[in-house]
Amino acid sequence: MTAAKEVIVIGAGIIGASIAWHLTRAGAKVTVVAGSGAGATPNSFAWINASWGNPEVYFRLRIRSMAEWTRLANEVPGIPLQWCGGLCWDLPRPELEAYAAEHSAWGYGIERVDRAGAARIEPNLTELPDFALYVAEEGVAEPVAATQALLADAERRGARIVAGTTVTALVQANGRIAGVDTSGGRIAADEVVIAAGAGSPALAATAGIELPIEAPPGLIVHSRPYEKLLNGLVIGDRLHMRQTAEGRIIAGSDFGGADPGMDAAATARDLFAAMKAMLRGTDGLELDFHAIGYRPTPVDGFPIIGRAEGTSGVYVAVMHSGITLAPAVGLFAACEILDGERDPLLDPYGLARFTQ
Template identity: 30%
Template sequence: MSFPISETAPVRFAAALPARADVVVVGGGVIGIMTAWFLRERGLSVVVCEKGRIAGEQSGRNWGWVRQQGRDPSELPIMVESLSIWKALAARMGDGLGFRQTGVLYLAKTEKEIEGFEASMENARAHQLDTRLLTSGETLAMLKGAVAPWKGALWTASDARAEPWVAVPALAAVAEEKGVLIREACAVRGLDLAGGKVAGVVTEAGRIACDHVVVAAGAWSRLFLGAQGIGIPQLSVLASVAATEPMPEIFPGNAADDDFAFRRRTDGGYSIAPGARHDFYIGRDAFRSIGVYLPVLKKDFRSTTFRLAAPAGFPDAWGTPRRWALDRPTPFERQRVLNPAPNMATLAEVQDSFAKAFPALGRPKLKSVWAGMIDSLPDVVPIVDHAPVAGLTIATGMSGHGFGIGPGMGRVIADLVTGRAVGHDLSRFRLSRFTDGSPIRPGPSL
């Protein structure tokens, strides 16, 4: 299988669509797959419809971090559970996930960053994490050959990493063995409603009757839900990543400062990326959401490269339709897999920063480069909630945190759908927070 997974990749999951299922999941990323996994364990019949390929978009393009460190306080309990599930999955599936508990290291160049790390320790202690603050000397001792002027670091040894574009399809294959029906290259065009309730979905391959629908469509969720009359202030940012050629190990885990981030790969190289920079395409949805995003812009304005227009066919491209008929092709079929071009100038800066921090290794040679579209919300935490349509649940806006938290969040969403106690406070993730006058509080961005 080539990487990144594209719409030209062979279809691996081609289940025949049933006339009826208990639940249809829209989206074949890690959230959709793990939600289906746990719904099936609850005894429900489940169909996952993915317009492109499983893990073809951000679930297969992210950094591969499985971290508790630096989480929003409301996400952290679910992430602690998720790490436990990851460990159980790795024990069951062997090395197929690329899962390693090699730790996460946040690197500080300024005293202000150290103060922020110190403030986050209260959250870590509340959940008995093994997180601790490192001195400058302790930090440099962990990173072979490092000469960067880091003043210290935040370190969580129990945090982990995995190989996203391998792990998510592998999880999908096990879900299929459990009885989940998965269909790639099958866009859900819209909901079929009866009396204000979900009665089914209309796909490009036909209708499926169902009682429940979970929208876990990542960067496409706003477009899909908007056509159903449900507005969410989700936007997408472009994140560029590269894989280096094999190189000596400087650190076995994941690390980041504001300039660059890196993690060890199972192929002997590193995935490297900008530590804080991202690109944002300005479109119609961006203009509509400017008010609610002002707190985020004030916090991260200098780390954002603004682009005037998204490529044709992208969710917030100027020419992308916001309404469509269900009996003809939709935007989801016209753009099967978002495959944006990476920002090569930014990646060149990452190479320079890496070489400056580790001069003995020099400038890393790149084996491959790619980019993905991160589905973000103004407060950098997701929407996980029932929609104002009976039978519809929204699980989107993971804001770059979805891969690691995916297994735990899948369990939570499955129980939310079935009416079981989820075991966590989901009030921070409610849909109504954007309309009930609540202040928008941006959470951690790493």
């Protein structure tokens, strides 16, 4: 390992923060510069899971990252991690059954529950499903606090955090990426990590690298802090919601948020009204604000993690499900950048797959 390797991480969201922390812990000289992303981390539902109809190879990456969350929370002071469980009934029963059978065979701890079981798990729901799935090992990490904890600990270990500065371009010299131009001047480095979320394609394009990424908007409503009404994640057929560590109930039409539509404020009011109707004891519950995040989603739905072929000195880490994947991506990216060792769990997610 080259302990003195200088690495710039563009992006101070959960993925950039995790990569920066792991690089710093491994001995690299790290500079974190905020990118031109659209703020996916603070607007995230923050559900940590290995759910949904993904292929087994992606399930294995997500399960590994769930385990890495526990490791990371033990190593970094102040990460707010809670394994609160997730109650899910947002698909027709035959699809839920098929999903449960498949994921149970892979080792996912899925429990089938009836209406009475759902009531025991979430007693304040006004509408109970006749059939649902419950996964006790799913959880949340409050995204802003977790990101801040990672960056603060990385800085304590020697990383440099450059705030109030925008990266304008990647710098090329002698056939490789040698740093970045910013609004505050040029910064040189041995390697540059692009982890700027929805802003990543524009940055990569300055070096002739195409990132096939979409950034759909998602609206999530946030209540004012309130008494505890929810025990864990509720993934219902009309609404996904959870209660944050500070007592806010947040909700979207799904975990990615609602379509903001032509009138985002009206969408937020309707969503909040639907949320209140789903819960008992909400007479005093008030809407505080709504937020719209842009989800950096590669066009095939899976992460882009790794070096760009044909351009040395640049590493890309862009994905939806950043909250779930952050600890494993940070660990694996640091190993690959510093030691050249690529974890097999990352093999399907290189950028070259889009040109093959």
